[in-house]
Amino acid sequence: MTPIRRLHQGGWWWLLAWFVVTCFVYLPGLSGGFLFDDYPNIVDNRGVQPTEASVGSLVRAALSSPASDFKRPLASLSFAANFLATGLDPFWMKLTNVIIHLLNGLVAFLLVRALLRTQTCTRMYSGALAAWITGAWMVLPVNLTAVLYIVQRMESLANLFVLLGLLGYVTARQRMRISDGAPSDRRRSMEIRAVLLCSASLSLPMIAGLLAKETAVMLPLYAALVEWVVFGFRRTDSRTDWRIAGLFVLLLVVPMAIGLAWLLPGILRPETWAARDFTLASRLLSEARIVATYVDWIIAPLPDALSFYHDDFQVSTGLLHPWTTLASLAALLSLLGVGLWQRRRHPLFSLGVLLFLGCHLLTGTILPLELVYEHRNYFASLGVLLAIMPPLAALPSSMGGPTAQLLRLPRRALLLAMVFWWIALTAFTAKAWGDPLRLAEELAARAPQSPRAQYELGRTYIIYSRYDPSSPFTKLAYAPLERAAALPGSSILPQQALIFMNSRMHLSLKDAWWDSMISKLRARRPGVQDESSLGALTQCQVEHACDLPKSRMIAAYLAALSHPNPSARLLAMYGDYAWNVLGDRALGLRMLSEAVAADPAEPAYRITLVRMFLAEGDRAEAGLALHGLESLNIGGRLDGTIRELHARLDAM
Numbered sequence: 247m248t249p250i251r252r253l254h255q256g257g258w259w260w261l262l263a264w265f266v267v268t269c270f271v272y273l274p275g276l277s278g279g280f281l282f283d284d285y286p287n288i289v290d291n292r293g294v295q296p297t298e299a300s301v302g303s304l305v306r307a308a309l310s311s312p313a314s315d316f317k318r319p320l321a322s323l324s325f326a327a328n329f330l331a332t333g334l335d336p337f338w339m340k341l342t343n344v345i346i347h348l349l350n351g352l353v354a355f356l357l358v359r360a361l362l363r364t365q366t367c368t369r370m371y372s373g374a375l376a377a378w379i380t381g382a383w384m385v386l387p388v389n390l391t392a393v394l395y396i397v398q399r400m401e402s403l404a405n406l407f408v409l410l411g412l413l414g415y416v417t418a419r420q421r422m423r424i425s426d427g428a429p430s431d432r433r434r435s436m437e438i439r440a441v442l443l444c445s446a447s448l449s450l451p452m453i454a455g456l457l458a459k460e461t462a463v464m465l466p467l468y469a470a471l472v473e474w475v476v477f478g479f480r481r482t483d484s485r486t487d488w489r490i491a492g493l494f495v496l497l498l499v500v501p502m503a504i505g506l507a508w509l510l511p512g513i514l515r516p517e518t519w520a521a522r523d524f525t526l527a528s529r530l531l532s533e534a535r536i537v538a539t540y541v542d543w544i545i546a547p548l549p550d551a552l553s554f555y556h557d558d559f560q561v562s563t564g565l566l567h568p569w570t571t572l573a574s575l576a577a578l579l580s581l582l583g584v585g586l587w588q589r590r591r592h593p594l595f596s597l598g599v600l601l602f603l604g605c606h607l608l609t610g611t612i613l614p615l616e617l618v619y620e621h622r623n624y625f626a627s628l629g630v631l632l633a634i635m636p637p638l639a640a641l642p643s644s645m646g647g648p649t650a651q652l653l654r655l656p657r658r659a660l661l662l663a664m665v666f667w668w669i670a671l672t673a674f675t676a677k678a679w680g681d682p683l684r685l686a687e688e689l690a691a692r693a694p695q696s697p698r699a700q701y702e703l704g705r706t707y708i709i710y711s712r713y714d715p716s717s718p719f720t721k722l723a724y725a726p727l728e729r730a731a732a733l734p735g736s737s738i739l740p741q742q743a744l745i746f747m748n749s750r751m752h753l754s755l756k757d758a759w760w761d762s763m764i765s766k767l768r769a770r771r772p773g774v775q776d777e778s779s780l781g782a783l784t785q786c787q788v789e790h791a792c793d794l795p796k797s798r799m800i801a802a803y804l805a806a807l808s809h810p811n812p813s814a815r816l817l818a819m820y821g822d823y824a825w826n827v828l829g830d831r832a833l834g835l836r837m838l839s840e841a842v843a844a845d846p847a848e849p850a851y852r853i854t855l856v857r858m859f860l861a862e863g864d865r866a867e868a869g870l871a872l873h874g875l876e877s878l879n880i881g882g883r884l885d886g887t888i889r890e891l892h893a894r895l896d897a898m
Contacts, residue, residue, distance in 0.1 A: 449497060
């Protein structure tokens, strides 16, 4: 067989064509800007903006992410690498995301082809079919945010290791099957190598993926589903393979039990849910509707559904409130039942269903995360396509009688129509992502009841106004911001933006904006966005760019701090305000000391505290605080700062 023929049969030409289509679809979106969580994680995060590639600066970058207590160091290092190469340019960061997406497509192709080759009915066409499944996955509209939303490199990078782990596992299991038929003198060594590859494929990629995002912890579960459906925990002689069963006990069952024992006490505490608009019970009910909706978003998405911002989602308060809660729960249970029922007759369909449902066990159950995000389907959507595309492809070897033959053309026509729709919708949305103003207007139109979408539109108008009162964008900014402020469940971001904008432009500040902001802070525990809003107003006043009434700012901070166990970040911000704006150094020191006590592992608060003690001339307290800072100097990440503080301390 010629090399060209092998490439054709292996599906490589089809895959190359899909790579070209994917690049063409995403190219218009590369010219856009940063968005939403890109700011705290990248734009405003000095840790991922090193001036040199020293060990200390890279360690500092790796441990700088505010997105998670686990810091996601690999993702942060990739942002730092982008910054070192091209600065804070979103084009190159998005291009890096596209490259990671293409790498995922390559590994997904190899994985899907390996799975298709385990089944007689799809073995002959495994290359082309795997390329089409993977190509469709690469252009799915629901996966766009995992590519063009820069910060969600965390998701795509974590799943690169998940896919690599699954590919390694399937390859190892196929080798174990081959070894069963080998001569006895070779069988043992082949089996040992295959078991070691299984173990390495489940553990090493999971560890690497966890350094990008916690979703990589699901790798052993996905492998267990593949094992159960495709290989059955058995050898070729149908005997149970206890080595594989024991491997999953060690790498899945035991860690899962330990993880639940660690998580459940915190999850069951009411204060864990204090900053959310839902409880544990309402979250579980709501997620039934959300996961059912994800199926629709993957297979038959509409532009209005994929609105990026989903903070307008109506939380379920009972099985019939709304009634779609019960209907969605019944649909998911039915889907699970069909998946289990078809395990022997149509194993790939069963596997796809189980992978989709299994993927959402982490983010769609008991963890107090936000309810809805499109990027949570990055891996799950591959499972859906694995389930639906082989039947729609209507391969000759899978066709039944005359009726099935008659349905062959309509099935393929439906598949082609779906694929073309996915390409068109992703291309259309990617084009909007290439223009910040167009994107803000598009997302606000898709989600008119979303406070975040309306706020982002107003914020974009402010940016385009360049703080010029005579700019037409200035007038446009007020309506979406005031609309966002009035929507139920909104944070104080819209009020903060209105106050910030008018103060920067030396325009009057409405009492209603202050009253609404303070009332929201008093009514519920402030979330991350609320804290960021107060921080932005404080920074503006510290830099003398805003003239804000001190009585209002104090009232806002006191309202935010009135809730039990305020965050270290909030305490530190109030300390900054007290020290630099109010001139109350005693209050500033007290707030920073409380911030250090609330989060002793965060060096930024200790650094500020040392500087405050130095400014006060308190050498003894400065030395104690500096000693505490030195204990956090992992990998030399704080060397420069510690040298500077020591020099100031020695000069006293």
